[in-house]
Amino acid sequence: MAMTMTQKILAAHAGLGSVKAGDLILAGLDLVLGNDITSPVAIREFAKFGKDSVFDKNKVTMVMDHFVPNKDIKAAEQCRMCRDFCDDKDITHFFDVGEMGIEHALLPEKGLVTAGDLVIGADSHTCTYGALGAFSTGVGSTDMACGMAIGKAWFKVPSAMKIVLTGRLGRYVSGKDVILHIIGKIGVDGALYKSMEFTGEGLSSLSMADRLCIANMAVEAGAKNGIFEVDDITLSYIREHGAAQPVIYSADPDAVYDEVINIDLSEIEPTVAFPHLPGNARTFSEIGDIKIDQVVIGSCTNGRLEDLRIAAEILKGRKIAKNVRTIIIPATQRIYLEAMEEGLLRIFIEAGAVVSTPTCGPCLGGYMGILAAGEKAVATTNRNFVGRMGHVDSEVYLASPATAAASAVTGRISDPREVIGV
């Protein structure tokens, strides 16, 4: 029976000749991920297993990123628990302060994921690595514990939605606008339980940063995973980052899809998701005059070097509007360093922004930029649920780095093309 790209990866990892949507399978894992919030719960569950070691010390990774550098005593205790566990089990890929970054920016950068891999992570945005042609999906802490113990996870094989991209993005329009547009179109449960498979000639114009951002937000449409067809751009990224030999899977020509969506990239406009759902997408003709109090540029969605470059292009020689707190968070140490070397940090600081060490911080309302009642923020993050960045009466508007930077300058949600004057 014909299979989708996702189904082929699942079948191969379950040791089966073929699978179909709805099958329940037990599949072998190439990488098991956890962070400082989800790992402690998994470590407690792992204890039930009653064995001393994990299935493969090179295939378990923990990244301390959510409340790190520790925001309070409880956060410090949680990190210590992870640190002790990784020490004890001799885990190779444990990333702590000084080496850490936001997990989903960090793992591809460190070459820990390659095309054809099957990855689970106790973090919903684990779907990010679909950009590399891997099957990767977010799970809970108990799944992580099971993965650490036996190197396997159970899956219900998903059906798929095919997204065919054509055309090229316009200036100051990026992957973030594409995915907000798609979620706006299909809704926050539009791809519930399904794979979103991205294909089409439009792929050739999307950078890895764009693809990682798009795959990252597949979960905001309810999807199990988002996955991109592997091409030269993927392969050179994998090579540059020293990842393992890729295994390329492609969908059978006669694979069955629940739905096919065609997107002409040249028609995508800068898009903003209004509170309190990522699916409340609007373009500037429907936005109006919205005064803001804070801008956050960062996160696993948009904290990459390309994102910082575009923000710097807009902020260069401009001043951030009075009373708009602008927080810029490079997603990894390496991105931080490169941004420094390219002079981007100077541009941000001179414009009136603060630049932080890598952390999830404000993205999940942890610390480093919490909103008061009634305040509004434009953020390049991926969720704008009630209370996500602070008080339950605050609001988060999701946008691209270009739109966020432009809004920082004007103090209102603004179209980057207008601020730059193109």
Place this chain on the structure above:
Amino acid sequence: MKYTGNIIKYGDNVDTDVIIPARYLNTSDHAELASHCMEDLDKTFVSRVQQGDIITAGWNFGCGSSREHAPIAIKASGISLVIAKSFARIFYRNAINIGLAIVECPEAADGISEGDKVEADLDSGMIRDLTTGKEYRTAPFPEFVQRIIENGGLMEAVAKGIIK
């Protein structure tokens, strides 16, 4: 497995951020998580929930983060079963893995009202609203999932060598 309890009813897209806000994720203590359950959606939940109560909700219940703290908080607060029109997928598997009973049934989620007394038998897939006398049918869990729940959760099944 049979569950009987009174209904607490919510709408669509109840996300994990309102089930248990991130500001409480610096702990994994079950009782502490339960004491903040639903806080950002319904401040009265914690004071009115009774042991055995059943939640009904709309589409996409549990959307958002992968935090297992969400089903843990619900279970630890005394809720015995969640009936929704649909569940977000990570919440769905987390609930199964920790042994919180959940069931998808759009008709029941629509038809049952706040405060009704409901009895659900997940082996047969029957949901009975004892207040109104109405009955609803759902599909029973697949065998693999039943094995996990019967053993008290995924890690219990792994520890016993049932899943290997």
